[in-house]
Each structure stands twice: as structure tokens, then as C-alpha cells.
Amino acid sequence: MDSSSRDSGTAGLASVRRVDYSGDGLVESDVAASPYLQARDWVDQAVAAAEERDDVPEPTALSVATVDGSGTPDVRTVLMRFLDERGPGFVTNLGSAKSEHLQANPRAAAALTWPSLYRAIRFRGTAELVGRDEVEAYFDSRPYGSRLSAWASDQSRPAADRHELERKWQEVLERFPDTGGDHDVPVPDFWGGWRIVCDEVEFWAGRRNRLHDRIVFRRSGEGDLGDAASWTRLRLQP
Secondary structure, eight states: OOOOHHHHHHHHTTOOOOOOOOOOOGGGGGGGGGGGHHHHHHHHHHHHHHHHOSSOSSEEEOOOOOOOSSSSSEEEEEEHHHHHHHHEEEEEEESSHHHHHHHHHHHEEEEEEEEGGEEEEEEEEEEOOOOOHHHHHHHHHHHHHHEEEEEEETSOOSSSSSHHHHHHHHOOOOOOOOOOSSTSSSOTTTTTEEEEEEEEEEEOOOOGGGGEEEEEEESSSOOOTOOOGGGGEEOOOO
């Protein structure tokens, strides 16, 4: 690359729109006693905001990072479908790339990010399979089309073209006709969920002049996310 190209690239980066974050921040006196209570509060606020404004379109969109067999990180965005004292969780095909990664190396990280609210939550820990009873209960609550798609998609595998996906969709549509009931589409045995049992949870809140707040809970005991005694809280510099 010649110097003119480098200069052009630098100028382009310098002209990127800059926003001075005007969030409320997060001070120690306002932090909940446990990481679960703090996460639950922020998630509930994000979900409520999504019902009232247009700039929080997917409040439970969760970026999940795994490591493949060569040690290369991989990240993708899913929807968080579980959140309780045991940790955040999501559903997926158990033969998908992320599931294969987690079966070989269960260490994982995930993040919820709400740019318009100037907030984010980072989770780090070890993934474990969600219990089959929870998976089945969630699956039965999905809309009919979403239940069909679990059967139609051989997730993360190559497809020749769009027509192949539409053909497979038509096949499962005929196999499992819509009866209007919760059980007209059975749960595939290759479909399930993962939950991240956390060792660390960080709460990020944007502030002006890039002096953001970062409050981190790090595991110091064996309890779950709701057990305040099992966590040490500290502030990180931005």
C-alpha cells in the first residue's frame, strides 16, 4: 500500500461520526447486590425501552464468542432465551458450529449491547447444556414457523442456493401441518440450548469524554449469580 492510500484511510477514520455518550453512568451506590439482580434490572429496562422507542430493536440480542478447534475465536449474534441465577442462555442446533465449538471447549463469552441506552453487559464463563425439560418448554412456546425452521435448517452447513432452503421448508411444512396446537411440531433431538455459567460479569455504562463506568463482578465462591457472597465487585478504568 502506498503512502497516499495510507493517508486516505487515516483521513477516512478521522472523519467518522463521533458521539459523546450521555448515559446516566453507574456508580457503586446504585449497583445491585448480586450480578443477577443487576443484569435482570438492565435487561428488564431494555425490554421496556424496546416497547416505547425504535432504537432498541432487539433488546435480548446476545453476541456469543467461542473458540474453534484451531484456537481461532468466532462470534455470532443469537437471542438470549434464558436468564436466571444460573446464567444467560440461548437455543440452537446442537450440530451448529457454535455447539461443536462448545462441545470441544466450553469456555465462552457473551455480550448484550444497547448502544442507544449507553449500556452493555459482558459475561465470561463455561457453557453447559440446558436441561431437556427447559428446552422442550421453550420450544413449545415458539411460533409455528419458528418451530418448523428448527427442522428445516441444517445449521452452519453449506446450502447450494436459496431454493434448497425453500425446498426443505416445504418438506417440513408438509410433514408437520399446522394444527393450532403447541405440540404439532415435535422438538428435534438435534436441537437444544446452552447456558453460560459465569465466572465474571461486567456492566459497562457510557459517559461523556469517554470516562465510562465499568463495574465487574468476579467469582470468589461457588454460588450462582444471585448469591452476593460468591462475588467480588470492583471498578475497572475505561
